[in-house]
Amino acid sequence: MATENSFPSDPNLLLEFCASLFDLNGFEIQKKVNRYLQDRTGAELVFLVPLLPENEEALVQVLGDNQLDHELRFPVRNNILHVAVKRRCSITASSSELDPELHNMLKNLVTPDPTSFLIVPIFHAKAETVRLLACIVNYGGTEEAQVKCTVLVSECFRYCIGTVLNALAYEEEKRLKLQCQSLLSVAKNLFSRLGDFTDLMREIMAEARTLTNAERCSLFIVDQNSDELVAKIFDGEVTPHILKEVRVRKGQGIAGWVAKTGEVINVRDAYSHPLFYRGIDEATGYRTRNILCFPIHHENVIVGVAQMCNKRNGYYFDVFDEEVAMAFSIYCGISIMHSLVYKKIQEAQARYKMANELMMYHMKVNAEDVQNLLNCKGSHDNKLLLHWSFSPRTIPVPETTCYVFKFFEDLNLVNHFQIDKETLSRFILLVKKGYRDTPYHNWMHAFSVAHFAFLLVKNLDLINKSYITALEGLAFIISCLCHDLDHRGTNNSFQTESGTVLASLYSSEGSVMERHHLAQTLCILNTDDCNVLDGLDRNEYTTCLDIIRDIILATDLAHHLRVLKEQRVMVSNGFDKSNDRHRKLLLFLLMTAADLSDQTKDWQVSRQIAELIYEEFFSQGDLEKSMGNKPLEMMDRENARIPELQIQFLEDIVIPVFELLSTLFPEAKCLYDASWTNKLYWMRASQVFVDQRLKGQTSMEILRDPDLVASVLRNSPPK
Numbered sequence: 001m002a003t004e005n006s007f008p009s010d011p012n013l014l015l016e017f018c019a020s021l022f023d024l025n026g027f028e029i030q031k032k033v034n035r036y037l038q039d040r041t042g043a044e045l046v047f048l049v050p051l052l053p054e055n056e057e058a059l060v061q062v063l064g065d066n067q068l069d070h071e072l073r074f075p076v077r078n079n080i081l082h083v084a085v086k087r088r089c090s091i092t093a094s095s096s097e098l099d100p101e102l103h104n105m106l107k108n109l110v111t112p113d114p115t116s117f118l119i120v121p122i123f124h125a126k127a128e129t130v131r132l133l134a135c136i137v138n139y140g141g142t143e144e145a146q147v148k149c150t151v152l153v154s155e156c157f158r159y160c161i162g163t164v165l166n167a168l169a170y171e172e173e174k175r176l177k178l179q180c181q182s183l184l185s186v187a188k189n190l191f192s193r194l195g196d197f198t199d200l201m202r203e204i205m206a207e208a209r210t211l212t213n214a215e216r217c218s219l220f221i222v223d224q225n226s227d228e229l230v231a232k233i234f235d236g237e238v239t240p241h242i243l244k245e246v247r248v249r250k251g252q253g254i255a256g257w258v259a260k261t262g263e264v265i266n267v268r269d270a271y272s273h274p275l276f277y278r279g280i281d282e283a284t285g286y287r288t289r290n291i292l293c294f295p296i297h298h299e300n301v302i303v304g305v306a307q308m309c310n311k312r313n314g315y316y317f318d319v320f321d322e323e324v325a326m327a328f329s330i331y332c333g334i335s336i337m338h339s340l341v342y343k344k345i346q347e348a349q350a351r352y353k354m355a356n357e358l359m360m361y362h363m364k365v366n367a368e369d370v371q372n373l374l375n376c377k378g379s380h381d382n383k384l385l386l387h388w389s390f391s392p393r394t395i396p397v398p399e400t401t402c403y404v405f406k407f408f409e410d411l412n413l414v415n416h417f418q419i420d421k422e423t424l425s426r427f428i429l430l431v432k433k434g435y436r437d438t439p440y441h442n443w444m445h446a447f448s449v450a451h452f453a454f455l456l457v458k459n460l461d462l463i464n465k466s467y468i469t470a471l472e473g474l475a476f477i478i479s480c481l482c483h484d485l486d487h488r489g490t491n492n493s494f495q496t497e498s499g500t501v502l503a504s505l506y507s508s509e510g511s512v513m514e515r516h517h518l519a520q521t522l523c524i525l526n527t528d529d530c531n532v533l534d535g536l537d538r539n540e541y542t543t544c545l546d547i548i549r550d551i552i553l554a555t556d557l558a559h560h561l562r563v564l565k566e567q568r569v570m571v572s573n574g575f576d577k578s579n580d581r582h583r584k585l586l587l588f589l590l591m592t593a594a595d596l597s598d599q600t601k602d603w604q605v606s607r608q609i610a611e612l613i614y615e616e617f618f619s620q621g622d623l624e625k626s627m628g629n630k631p632l633e634m635m636d637r638e639n640a641r642i643p644e645l646q647i648q649f650l651e652d653i654v655i656p657v658f659e660l661l662s663t664l665f666p667e668a669k670c671l672y673d674a675s676w677t678n679k680l681y682w683m684r685a686s687q688v689f690v691d692q693r694l695k696g697q698t699s700m701e702i703l704r705d706p707d708l709v710a711s712v713l714r715n716s717p718p719k
C-alpha cells in the first residue's frame, strides 16, 4: 500500500504535463493523458472511460494515441466497470470481461493479448460520484505495480481532473447540440409532409436510417381494431418486392413484442434472439445482423413500431442510437397522428362539399317562380306603402317578393348598378328560401325590415341628400333582406351555452348568429346567377361587401349598445356627410331602427310582434330548462312579465334609437312618438296582465286574448 508521503510522480513532469493541457479538445486531452500515464506507468496502453452522469453510460473515444473512428457507448451496469465504480477503488480484471467490441479492439492494438488489466476510478476529492475510469493495460501485473499505477493516476488527476472533465463535458454538449439540431431539422421535414401519409412514412424511414446509420428501416403502424402491426411501405437497399403488406400480431416477433411492451429492443445478433423471425430474410435473401426496434407513442398509446436493421460499417446499434431513436420516435408519433387527423379533416371537408352541393341543388329557386316575379303585372302600388305607420306585415306573403323588387327599382338601384333583373328575381327568391319557419325571425321579419329601410332611404331622401352613397344604399337594402338568414329561433348566448355547431364556428369572435347570417349572405351572393353585385366594378364590389358585413354584424344589439355613445356624440356635434365613419355610424343606426321598426307601428302590431317574439323566446326557454339550465325571465314562460319586459325594452333600447334618429331627422319624429305611445299602451296592458294572472291565465294566453286589445284600446289614446 502506498504511504502518505510516497509521491512517485515527478513534480516537474506533472506540472509540465498539466500546463500542456491548455486549449485542447476532449480527444486531444485524452491522448495527452494516456501518453503521460503510459510513460509514467510503463504500461502498454492507457485509455480513459468517461461516465455520463444521468444514464450511467460509459464512453470510449480514444485508446492510447488513437481516436476511434466511431466512439463506443455502452451501459455501465452488468459490466466489470461497474465494480470499480461501486467500490471506488482500483480493481484488476481480465479484458475479456469488458464490452466485447472493446475487447476486440484491444486485442488488435496490444501485442500480445492483454495479460494484465487495471481499472482505476477517478473522482474529485470534493465530489461524490465517479466521473471517469482510467484503464491500464499490461502494466506489469504485480501488486507493487498495481499500487504504483493507482497512485500515479490519482496524483495525475488531482491536478488535471477539472480540465479533463470540462473538456469532456464540452464535447458532450457539442454532441447534444448537434443531435438537437438534426432532430429539429428532421421534425421540420416530417411536419412539412403531413398532407401525404405515404410520403410521410417514406420520409420517417429515410430519416430514421440516417439518424441511426442503419441499412434498412421497417415501419409498422398499429391497427387499433385488430391489434395487428401493419407495414405497407418498404424501404432500404433491399426491397422485398414480393410483399404487398406485412401483418404481424401484437406480441409476435421482435416488432410485435415492442408494440406489446413498449420496450426498446437492441439486438446485436438477430439470429441468436429468440423472438427473431427468419422467414422474411429467407424470403428476401437479406441477411439481418442486428436490430434496433423502438415503439412510436402518441399520448401514451403505441401507434407504431420502427425496426432498424444492420448498423452500417459492420458495427451494431449502441446506447446513443437508442437515445436518438427515442427522441425521434416522439416526432414520429406526433407527425403520424397529425397526418391521420389531417386526412380525416380532408375527408370531412370533401363530405361537407358534397353535402353542400346537394343542398345548393335543392335550394335552387324554381325557374318558373323567377319568371313569374320578373313578369309580374300586378300594380302593387299600395298608396300607404310610403307612410311611416304602414305595416308591411299586412302584405300577403306571395306578394312580398314583388314589393322587394319594387324597392330596388324605386330607389333607382337596378338602373344605377346595372342589376340584371333576372338575377335580382333569383336573388330575392333565394333569400326568401333562406329563412326558416320560426315564429319571429322568418322571411316576414326580413321583409318588414327591408320595407322600413326603403321608407328611410325614400322618405328622408338619404341618397340624393348625400347622407349615404348609392352604394351604401344598395348595401343597406341587401343587408336588411339578409340580416337574419337561417335564424334558428335561438339567440347568441344559447349557441354558446349549448355548444352548437354555430358556436364552435364563431363563438371565439362573438356575435355568433350574426356571423352566420353574414356567411349565409355571402353564400347566396356566390351562388350562380344570384349575385346582384355582378355589375359592380372590382372596387365597388369589395366596398359593398365590406359595408354589408359591417351592417349585418351591427344587428347584434350588443354591438348597438357599444356604438350608441359614439352615435350620440356624432349627432350632437353634427353629421359630416364626407366623414366615412359618420356614414358608417348612421348606417348602423338606420339598420337598428329598421330591425326594431315593428315597435313604431300601432299597438296592435306591437302586441302581435310580442306574441311572435315570446313564442320564440319561450321555446328557447323550454329547451334551456330541458337541458337543466335556468332561462332568463324573458325566455321563461312561467315567470315572464310581458308588459314590464316590453316597457323596459322600449325604454332602454327602442325609444333611445328613435330619439337619436329624430334628432338627426326631424321628419322622423313620428317614429319616436309612436314608440312612446306603445310604451304607454303596454303600461295599460300591465294591469290587465296582473288581473288575468290572478285568474290563472298564463302570460301567453293573456297576450293572445282579444279582450286584451279591447281593454287597452278602449279609452282614448294615451298622452
Ligand code: 7OP
Pocket (backbone or CB within 6 Å): 491, 557, 595, 596, 597, 598, 599, 609, 610, 613, 634, 645, 646, 648, 649
Ligand atoms: N320587438 C321586441 C325584439 C321584445 C322589434 C331580438 C332582444 C333584448 C332586450 C328584449 C330585451 C329583447 C331583446 C324586437 C322587436 C328581437 C329584441 C333581439 C327583439 N319586443 N323584443 N323585441 N332582441 O334580444 F329586453 F330577439 F332579435
Ligand code: ZN
Pocket (backbone or CB within 6 Å): 445, 449, 483, 484, 555, 595
Ligand atoms: Zn332582425
